[in-house]
Amino acid sequence: MRLTTIVLKDMMRRKRRVVHSVFGVSIGIMTIIAMLTVGTAGENLLRAEMERYGPNLTIVPATARLDVELGGLTMGSVTVGETMLDQAVLPRIQQVADDAIRADMNISDPGPIAIVAPRLYLPASVGDRNVTLVGVAPREEKAIRVWWDFSEGGYLEGDDDLVAGAVAAKALGLSTGDTLAISGHNYKVAGVLGESGSNDDFLLFVPLPTLQQSSARGPVVSTIDVRALCTGCPVEMIAHALTHDIPGIHAVAVRQVAEAELGMWHGMRAVVLMLASITLLVGLFGVMNSMTAMVAERRKDIGIMRAVGASRRQIVSMFLQESIVLGLLGGIGGYLAGLLLAMVAGPLILGGVAVMPVYSYIPLAIGLAAAVSMIAALHPALGASRMRVADAVRTSS
Numbered sequence: 001m002r003l004t005t006i007v008l009k010d011m012m013r014r015k016r017r018v019v020h021s022v023f024g025v026s027i028g029i030m031t032i033i034a035m036l037t038v039g040t041a042g043e044n045l046l047r048a049e050m051e052r053y054g055p056n057l058t059i060v061p062a063t064a065r066l067d068v069e070l071g072g073l074t075m076g077s078v079t080v081g082e083t084m085l086d087q088a089v090l091p092r093i094q095q096v097a098d099d100a101i102r103a104d105m106n107i108s109d110p111g112p113i114a115i116v117a118p119r120l121y122l123p124a125s126v127g128d129r130n131v132t133l134v135g136v137a138p139r140e141e142k143a144i145r146v147w148w149d150f151s152e153g154g155y156l157e158g159d160d161d162l163v164a165g166a167v168a169a170k171a172l173g174l175s176t177g178d179t180l181a182i183s184g185h186n187y188k189v190a191g192v193l194g195e196s197g198s199n200d201d202f203l204l205f206v207p208l209p210t211l212q213q214s215s216a217r218g219p220v221v222s223t224i225d226v227r228a229l230c231t232g233c234p235v236e237m238i239a240h241a242l243t244h245d246i247p248g249i250h251a252v253a254v255r256q257v258a259e260a261e262l263g264m265w266h267g268m269r270a271v272v273l274m275l276a277s278i279t280l281l282v283g284l285f286g287v288m289n290s291m292t293a294m295v296a297e298r299r300k301d302i303g304i305m306r307a308v309g310a311s312r313r314q315i316v317s318m319f320l321q322e323s324i325v326l327g328l329l330g331g332i333g334g335y336l337a338g339l340l341l342a343m344v345a346g347p348l349i350l351g352g353v354a355v356m357p358v359y360s361y362i363p364l365a366i367g368l369a370a371a372v373s374m375i376a377a378l379h380p381a382l383g384a385s386r387m388r389v390a391d392a393v394r395t396s397s
């Protein structure tokens with residue numbers, strides 16, 4: 001009779017003890033899989049929120065401020081350098097940003113990876129009120145400000161369209177369809193933004209070419225926002241490459257609140273996984289106790305097997321095979337129970353966000369359960385292999 005057949009028949013005779021062992025392993029695996037699955041869903045949610053927060057980089061002119069002193073008295077400070085950026089630098093910024101991302105992340109796609117959105121800020125007046133007019137590239141700005149929501153109307157479509165921030169529209173009494181004369185140019189209000197709590201609430205947005213032409217400023221911009229279309233893009237490296245390779249600009253990496261939240265989420269998940277590991281450790285001792293009891297119950301069987309020529313290696317192998325079967329059953333049961341727990345508890349934790357199965361955790365669950373079961377069975381198995389035939393038969397009788 002093959003050793004595997006002996007193991008399976010013996011497990012069928014001791015169903016209750018097998019069920020207890022499988023249950024102990026399954027509880028630990030269930031806790032770990034549930035936490036990992038909910039953690040993955042939460043991390044994906046936070047990364048999606050990070051994508052909604054806009055630019056990863058902001059580029060400004062590389063200016064410096066010098067203090068002016070006369071006779072030991074500080075007379076003030078002066079700004080050295082250009083206060084505007086030449087629009088001709090935009091293709092170079094796109095190239096440097098894309099090349100840095102491709103080199104760091106081994107991306108072979110030749111298409112654009114980053115979104116480059118210039119802005120031109122100019123002061124203006126509407127009646128007796130001072131306003132800030134912002135020229136934007138409509139397509140690029142829309143791709144970066146994905147959180148923009150309109151309380152009225154819609155986005156910039158024509159050359160003379162204007163989108164008003166919530167606070168600015170309220171202060172000026174603007175509604176969709178109104179005509180507004182600013183610096184000798186007539187704009188039509190295409191939409192009013194919903195209140196977002198950002199500086200955008202106080203601004204008036206118009207197409208960049210229109211503002212450049214009406215203000216006679218020419219092809220210049222005040223700032224350039226850069227958003228890399230990947231959550232793992234090397235933002236600091238891109239900022240350094242832009243500042244170093246392109247004269248006259250200074251690139252600053254924008255640190256979003258979501259990154260701090262992501263770090264906190266990772267810390268919380270590590271703590272819960274540690275607690276889950278303790279649960280799995282308890283399951284390990286449960287399997288060890290079960291195996292020790294099985295050895296005590298089967299002393300006579302072990303003695304007979306040794307008497308008919310079974311080697312110590314075969315005795316150890318028999319118990320390890322049994323532990324592997326327990327681990328497989330515990331891993332599969334633990335994964336299914338953990339997935340069910342995650343799908344029930346996940347939406348409660350994540351504010352209604354559905355939790356999807358992560359099938360890549362199946363090998364982890366089975367492998368971890370099998371490893372725990374084998375470790376737990378090793379000591380009882382070695383003890384059984386060292387048992388002398390005479391002692392086994394005498395104890396059993």
